[in-house]
Every structure is written in C-alpha cells, then in structure tokens.
Amino acid sequence: MATLEIRDLHVSVEADGGSKEILRGVDLTIRSGETHAIMGPNGSGKSTLAYSIAGHPKYEVTGGSVTLDGEDVLEMSVDERARAGLFLAMQYPVEVPGVTVSNFLRTAKTAIDGEAPKLRTWVKDVRSAMEGLRMDASFAERNVNEGFSGGEKKRHEILQMELLRPKFAILDETDSGLDVDALKVVSEGVNRVRQGNDVGMLLITHYTRILRYITPDFVHVFVDGKVAEQGGPELADALEESGYDRFLTPAAG
Amino acid sequence: MTVVEENRTPGDELADTPGATGRAHSHGAGTVPDASRAARRTSFEVADFAVPTGREEEWRFSPFARIKALFEVAAAESAPALEVSAPEGVEVRSGSLEEVGAGTGFVPGDRVAAAAWQAGGQAHLVRIPAEAELDEPVLLTLRGTGGATSGHLVVDAGRHSRATVVLDHVGSGTHRGGVEVRAGDGAQLTFVTLQEWDSGAVQVSQQDVLVGRDATVKHFAVTLGGDVVRLSTNVRYAAPGGDAQCLGLYFSDAGQHLEHRLFVDHEATHCKSYVEYKGALQGETARSVWIGDVLIRAAAEGTETYELNRNLVLTDGARADSVPNLEIETGEIVGAGHASATGRFDDEQLFYLQSRGLAEADARRLVVRGFFADILQRIGVPAVQERLLATIETELETTMPAAAGATVPAAGSSTMPAPAGGQQTDAEKAEEN
Ligand SMILES: Nc1ncnc2c1ncn2[C@@H]1O[C@H](COP(=O)(O)OP(=O)(O)OP(=O)(O)O)[C@@H](O)[C@H]1O
Numbered sequence: 001m002a003t004l005e006i007r008d009l010h011v012s013v014e015a016d017g018g019s020k021e022i023l024r025g026v027d028l029t030i031r032s033g034e035t036h037a038i039m040g041p042n043g044s045g046k047s048t049l050a051y052s053i054a055g056h057p058k059y060e061v062t063g064g065s066v067t068l069d070g071e072d073v074l075e076m077s078v079d080e081r082a083r084a085g086l087f088l089a090m091q092y093p094v095e096v097p098g099v100t101v102s103n104f105l106r107t108a109k110t111a112i113d114g115e116a117p118k119l120r121t122w123v124k125d126v127r128s129a130m131e132g133l134r135m136d137a138s139f140a141e142r143n144v145n146e147g148f149s150g151g152e153k154k155r156h157e158i159l160q161m162e163l164l165r166p167k168f169a170i171l172d173e174t175d176s177g178l179d180v181d182a183l184k185v186v187s188e189g190v191n192r193v194r195q196g197n198d199v200g201m202l203l204i205t206h207y208t209r210i211l212r213y214i215t216p217d218f219v220h221v222f223v224d225g226k227v228a229e230q231g232g233p234e235l236a237d238a239l240e241e242s243g244y245d246r247f248l249t250p251a252a253g
Numbered sequence: 254m255t256v257v258e259e260n261r262t263p264g265d266e267l268a269d270t271p272g273a274t275g276r277a278h279s280h281g282a283g284t285v286p287d288a289s290r291a292a293r294r295t296s297f298e299v300a301d302f303a304v305p306t307g308r309e310e311e312w313r314f315s316p317f318a319r320i321k322a323l324f325e326v327a328a329a330e331s332a333p334a335l336e337v338s339a340p341e342g343v344e345v346r347s348g349s350l351e352e353v354g355a356g357t358g359f360v361p362g363d364r365v366a367a368a369a370w371q372a373g374g375q376a377h378l379v380r381i382p383a384e385a386e387l388d389e390p391v392l393l394t395l396r397g398t399g400g401a402t403s404g405h406l407v408v409d410a411g412r413h414s415r416a417t418v419v420l421d422h423v424g425s426g427t428h429r430g431g432v433e434v435r436a437g438d439g440a441q442l443t444f445v446t447l448q449e450w451d452s453g454a455v456q457v458s459q460q461d462v463l464v465g466r467d468a469t470v471k472h473f474a475v476t477l478g479g480d481v482v483r484l485s486t487n488v489r490y491a492a493p494g495g496d497a498q499c500l501g502l503y504f505s506d507a508g509q510h511l512e513h514r515l516f517v518d519h520e521a522t523h524c525k526s527y528v529e530y531k532g533a534l535q536g537e538t539a540r541s542v543w544i545g546d547v548l549i550r551a552a553a554e555g556t557e558t559y560e561l562n563r564n565l566v567l568t569d570g571a572r573a574d575s576v577p578n579l580e581i582e583t584g585e586i587v588g589a590g591h592a593s594a595t596g597r598f599d600d601e602q603l604f605y606l607q608s609r610g611l612a613e614a615d616a617r618r619l620v621v622r623g624f625f626a627d628i629l630q631r632i633g634v635p636a637v638q639e640r641l642l643a644t645i646e647t648e649l650e651t652t653m654p655a656a657a658g659a660t661v662p663a664a665g666s667s668t669m670p671a672p673a674g675g676q677q678t679d680a681e682k683a684e685e686n
C-alpha cells in the first residue's frame with residue numbers, strides 16, 4: 001500500500017522573461033489501487049501538474065510538497081522518480097531517432113528494476129503486451145515514436161506502463177486523438193494494469209468519453225491551476241451534461 | 254526537375270536551449286565567393302599553388318597555425334608504415350608514385366596535396382582484379398610513429414569486381430596522405446577511411462574517387478581521433494551511369510578540429526550522388542567543419558544528387574560549421590537538393606528517457622548512439638562498426654558526466670531555469686539563389 005501525496009503545490013514557468021504561476025495550490029492524495037480522474041478545460045494546468053510530479057525541468061516548484069510514502073519526490077531527479085515508481089504517459093511523446101522500441105523498453109526495464117530482465121520471460125511479456133494493445137510485432141524494431149501516428153504513440157505509452165509496472169501512473173490525455181476502437185484498446189490496457197497491479201492512477205482527460213471504459217473512483221475538476229471540485233464518478237456525468245462553464249465564472253466572494 | 258533547398262532548423266529532433274552560448278553555424282548556398290567550384294585550381298606542381306594566407310575560402314575554416322608546416326614539400330621526412338591484410342587474389346604493391354601507377358585518378362587540389370605529391374616517398378597499390386568478388390574486406394592500417402609523413406595509396410577496383418577496402422589511420426605525428434580510388438566499369442566498391450589517430454596527430458589528406466561506367470562507390474569517412482583532421486574528398490565520374498555515396502561520421506571533442514570537405518563533380522550523364530555526414534561535438538573548443546560542394550555541369554543531364562549534413566552540439570562552446578553548396582548548370586536533371594541542420598541536445602528527449610528511469614548520462618549516451626546508429630550500420634563491416642561504436646561510447650563516458658553536471662543539477666530539478674524545448678537554433682535559414 002503506497003500513497004502519493006500532493007500538498008498545496010505551487011508551480012511557475014518562465015514566460016516572456018517573467019515568472020508565471022500556473023499551479024496555485026493543488027491538494028491531492030492517491031493511494032494504491034485507486035483511480036483518480038482529473039478533468040479540466042484547456043490550459044487549466046493539467047499537464048503542468050503531470051510534468052511537475054515527473055520532474056520536468058521547465059516547471060519550477062515554488063511551494064508545497066509531493067511525497068511518495070513520505071519520501072520527498074521534489075528532491076529526486078527525474079530518473080530517481082521513475083525508479084521510485086512514478087510513471088508519466090505523456091500527452092506528446094517525443095521521438096528518439098536511432099533507438100528501437102525493443103532496445104528502449106529493455107533499457108528502461110533494466111534501469112527501473114536495477115537489473116536486466118530475464119530474457120525469455122521478457123520477450124514473452126513484451127510480445128503479449130503488444131498483442132493486447134493490437135500493436136504489430138514490427139513496432140519492436142522501429143525507432144521510438146518515429147513516424148508513429150498519434151494513436152500508436154499512445155499505445156506505446158501504455159505498453160511501457162504495462163511493462164514497467166509503476167506504483168503510480170499519470171496518464172496525460174492518453175485518450176485524446178484516439179478513435180473509438182483505439183480508445184477501447186487503450187482502455188483495456190489500462191484496465192489490465194489496474195487489475196494486475198495495485199497501481200494508483202491519475203487519469204488526466206479533457207473529455208468524459210474514456211471514463212465509460214475506465215471507471216474512476218474519484219473525479220477532480222481542475223480549473224485555473226487547482227482542484228475546484230471533487231466527487232465520485234457521478235461528477236463526470238454532471239460535467240458531461242453541463243460542461244466546465246459553471247466553474248469558469250469566478251465565484252463571488 | 255526538382256530542386257530542394259532547405260536548411261532545416263531542428264525543431265523536430267534537435268531542439269535548442271535558449272540562453273546557451275553554444276554556437277551552431279550553418280550557411281546556405283550563396284555565401285561562397287568563388288565564381289564556380291569548377292574554377293578551383295588542380296595541379297601536380299606545388300608552385301602552381303600560392304602559399305595560403307588563411308583568408309582563402311578553402312582555408313579560412315582551418316586552424317592555420319597548426320597546419321602551415323604542411324604547405325612545404327620538405328615537411329615530410331619518412332613514409333608511414335602500412336600494415337596490410339588482404340584476402341587471396343588481391344594485389345598489394347609498394348613503390349614510387351610512378352611504379353604504382355598513381356595519378357590517373359588523382360590531381361592535387363590544394364597546396365598540401367601538391368606538396369605531398371612532390372615529396373614523393375612510398376606509394377601503395379591495392380588492386381582488385383576484374384570480376385573478383387571479395388567476401389572479406391581488405392584492411393589497411395597506416396600507423397604514424399610521431400614524425401612527419403607523406404603517402405599515397407591507389408585503390409584500383411577492376412571492372413565488375415566487388416570489394417570493401419578499409420584504411421585505418423592510427424598512431425601519432427603529422428600526416429599528408431593522398432588516396433586515389435578508381436572503380437572500373439560496373440565495379441561495386443566500398444572504401445572506408447577511418448581517422449582514429451592518437452591525440453596530438455595532425456592529418457591533411459585528399460582522397461579522389463573516380464567512378465567508372467555503371468559503377469557504385471561508397472566512400473565512408475569516420476573521424477574520431479587526432480587534433481586536426483582535414484579531409485577533402487573529390488568525386489568524379491569517368492562515364493555515365495555511376496553512383497557515388499559519400500557517408501561520414503565525426504565526433505569532435507575539446508581541442509579537436511575535424512574538417513570534411515566534399516566535392517562531387519558531375520560531368521557525365523545519368524550519374525547519381527548522395528552525401529550524408531553526421532557529426533557530434535562536445536567540449537568547449539570542439540570544432541567541426543563540413544563543406545559540401547556539388548557541381549552539376551552543363552553536360553551532366555539526368556543527374557540525381559542529394560546532400561545532407563547534420564550536427565549535434567552536446568555542450569556549450571562547441572562550434573559546427575556546415576556549408577552546403579549546390580551549383581547547377583543544366584535544367585535537365587532528375588533532382589538536386591541539400592539539407593543542413595545543426596542542433597543542440599534535445600532536452601525533451603532527455604526528459605523522456607530519464608522519466609523511464611535512465612540516469613542522465615545513460616540517456617545522453619543512448620541519444621548520441623541513436624543519432625549515429627543508422628549511418629554507422631551502413632559501413633557494412635560489422636567488426637569495424639562495433640569497434641567504432643565502442644570508441645564513441647568511451648568518448649561519451651569519459652566526458653559526459655562532467656558535461657552533464659554543467660547543465661542539470663545533480664539532485665532535484667524543481668528549481669531549474671526554463672530550457673523550453675522545441676525552439677530553433679541559431680542555424681541560419683537557407684539563403685536561396
Ligand atoms: N513553458 C511555458 N511557457 C509559458 N506558458 C506555459 C508553459 N507551459 C505551460 N504554460 C501555460 O500554462 C497553462 C497551463 O498549461 P497546461 O499545458 O498545463 O494545460 P492543460 O490543462 O494540460 O491544457 P490542455 O488541455 O490543452 O492539455 C497554459 O496557459 C499554458 O499556456
């Protein structure tokens with residue numbers, strides 16, 4: 001049983017020579033086995049939250065804390081966070097020319113586990129995970145994300161999550177840009193990870209669509225750099241009806 | 254006819270860090286003051302070349318003080334040792350320039366090459382008989398032992414032969430070397446020149462490639478060692494239907510000047526050329542120069558050519574110059590284009606790999622390895638490829654941890670300044686004629 005705890009997190013980025021605050025006091029606690037959906041309009045800071053937890057150097061934490069079972073995550077380097085069990089499925093995964101998917105996966109697995117995976121079981125694991133995500137075997141020999149379609153990139157992110165078995169996974173708009181079939185395939189992959197492991201999940205999304213396939217335990221509405229409202233899955237239904245409008249008008253008082 | 258002229262800025266794969274002081278220079282066609290590349294003098298006589306001042310177009314990028322001794326004939330005292338390992342049937346001989354039949358596919362193109370020619374000394378011939386198909390490469394090792402040397406090598410591939418010849422430059426000293434590659438009609442020849450000198454070595458070489466009718470020649474240059482390496486490769490076609498590929502790879506460390514100058518002269522009809530060089534630079538004073546001149550003469554109808562140079566600047570202070578220059582004198586061609594991109598290390602790639610658990614040094618190594626992987630594979634000699642990859646990794650290992658410390662704090666990245674990814678470098682846009 002692990003806990004990822006975010007307390008009063010303030011994050012800024014450098015913009016036009018000045019510093020711009022984007023996260024303005026985020027509180028969130030995720031435990032193993034829980035799935036949290038974070039929903040919010042464009043530009044509300046969802047990716048900023050994801051990147052800040054993962055340690056992207058572009059984002060400067062100006063206040064608050066992130067801890068994993070009491071350990072200070074913000075003190076860790078990006079790779080230390082990954083080895084501690086954090087995983088970020090990126091909204092825009094980058095290309096790594098000349099590095100094959102198969103080499104990349106094995107290198108990452110070795111780095112996370114601190115030892116090379118047993119060859120025979122590893123090859124089998126990779127193959128079955130790829131089959132589950134309806135990825136052709138030829139992907140293993142292609143260069144990471146090079147020439148991948150949007151949907152293929154997202155599958156590749158989920159593939160990594162399945163193989164690396166993190167304690168906490170943050171999925172940043174994994175659903176966006178997917179057609180219905182791809183969405184189902186990706187959701188199945190996510191659900192396999194949820195069932196197989198005691199993973200805690202932070203599912204960032206703009207739309208309620210994916211929540212039909214992945215039922216969250218908690219829903220947080222994210223507006224203007226912080227959580228504006230939280231509830232159970234029914235909150236997502238309410239958003240489906242009324243959209244984000246009622247959160248966007250500044251509350252009086 | 255399609256003319257593609259681009260000077261890609263590397264937003265896609267090679268991103269920049271604003272505020273960095275690393276210089277990445279890239280010039281499009283049009284900055285070269287020479288009237289035409291065709292007007293450049295070639296001669297066997299030293300006297301036909303004035304002693305350069307360092308301001309000439311062809312010398313202005315070179316570290317003048319470190320090479321100026323090579324302008325005099327007397328600079329060479331001895332012939333370098335050449336170790337040969339050749340499969341059965343290959344003729345290997347040594348002698349004077351005359352005795353090995355040098356000069357039918359080679360004319361000095363600058364003062365150093367002419368001085369080396371005039372200094373004479375020992376020349377070598379590697380001859381692959383007509384229609385011979387070699388399963389094993391010919392391996393030549395030129396070993397410098399500290400002195401100043403000149404030398405000339407003729408590689409003569411008979412018609413319809415198929416062979417790979419590897420010339421490896423190792424050791425120390427100052428070397429002027431001429432190489433003359435002649436591929437007969439229908440020959441398929443791969444010539445690999447490796448510059449793996451010890452530090453301190455200086456080499457200025459000219460390598461001429463003469464492509465026969467319907468012959469296919471791959472010229473592959475890999476430069477990792479030495480203090481100064483200036484390698485000029487000139488390709489000409491003896492008859493129609495020839496296909497030349499010039500591939501190259503260099504890794505410049507602090508204090509190294511690695512310069513590759515290509516000239517592909519299309520005069521015969523229906524010939525192809527493809528040039529691709531990739532370089533990485535690390536360390537304050539690391540320097541690389543790449544000049545890619547392609548001339549399509551009026552007679553060269555049906556020509557197809559493309560040239561590409563890509564540089565990856567790993568640390569601040571390193572400088573890569575890249576000058577593609579395409580001259581086209583006829584419209585009756587299949588296609589012609591060039592691209593040049595100089596980019597800095599991509600922080601987004603680094604973040605992606607680190608977020609998958611790779612320590613920063615390992616992530617950098619993987620990216621550089623990936624950058625070189627495809628071109629390295631095209632050497633086609635697995636043993637050589639593996640050795641070169643190991644050398645590259647060793648270079649990264651010894652210098653990268655220090656380099657890494659300069660850009661990312663060891664612990665905690667929450668207070669990092671913003672290195673926005675995906676921005677353009679200061680590589681200049683193509684200046685189109
Ligand atoms: N490097 C940066 N420089 C300037 N502004 C930035 C930077 N990164 C993010 N921002 C700004 O911070 C705000 C939040 O961005 P973020 O990407 O976190 O939003 P998001 O909720 O993920 O949006 P989307 O739904 O479009 O993915 C936006 O206004 C964005 O423009």
Ligand SMILES: [Mg+2]
Nearest residue numbers: 046047091173
């Ligand atoms: Mg986002």
